[in-house]
Amino acid sequence: TKQFSKKVSVDSFSKKEHDLKDLIIAELEENNPVILRLAYNKNEGHWLVVIGYEQIGEKVTSLLTLDSGNESPSLAKWNGILDLEKLPKKIYGYNYYAGNTSYVDFDEAVVVSRK
Numbered sequence: 001t002k003q004f005s006k007k008v009s010v011d012s013f014s015k016k017e018h019d020l021k022d023l024i025i026a027e028l029e030e031n032n033p034v035i036l037r038l039a040y041n042k043n044e045g046h047w048l049v050v051i052g053y054e055q056i057g058e059k060v061t062s063l064l065t066l067d068s069g070n071e072s073p074s075l076a077k078w079n080g081i082l083d084l085e086k087l088p089k090k091i092y093g094y095n096y097y098a099g100n101t102s103y104v105d106f107d108e109a110v111v112v113s114r115k
Contacts, residue, residue: 001109006109006115007114007115008113008114008115009112009113009114009115010110010111010112010113011110011111011113012108012109012110012111013108013109013110013111014107014108015105015106015107015108016107018109020106020107020109021034021060022113023109024036024053024059024063024109025053027111027113028050028051028052028053030113032111032112032113033049033050033051033111033112034049034050034109034111035047035048035049035050035078035109035110035111035112036048036049036050036063036065036082036106036108036109036110037106037107037108038096038102038104038105038106039092039104039105039106039107040080040092040102040103040104041092045107046067046069047065048065048067048068048069048080049065049066049067049105050063050064050065050082051065051066051077052062052064052077052078053079054081060084061083061084061085062081062082062083062084062096063081063082063084064078064080064081065078065079065080065081065082066078066079066080067079067080067098067099069098070098070099071099079098080096080097080098081096081097081098082094082095082096082097082104082106083095083096083097083104087103089101091105092104093105094106
């Protein structure tokens with residue numbers, strides 16, 4: 001681990017302290033991978049890698065993910081889509097599509113960047 005610390009920086013972020021949507025988009029635009037934790041409820045979660053996003057006009061509408069818990073992508077570079085339109089008044093109000101639909105929240109992110 002020490003040999004990589006001279007070349008890369010690893011930072012973690014929480015939704016309590018940061019706007020994770022804006023942070024993820026900014027990091028992707030810098031070509032930095034973002035590892036994101038999806039929360040299914042208070043006790044269950046799952047980590048995946050965000051590799052891109054979709055947008056309509058200036059608005060980012062969804063995040064494209066690589067999810068090791070699902071089949072490998074065959075036609076695209078991603079195998080999951082996190083819709084950024086949250087259902088009102090729901091903690092777990094984001095639709096996550098990866099074979100089937102789950103309602104999730106995202107609460108933590110880890111960013112790996114070059115020094």
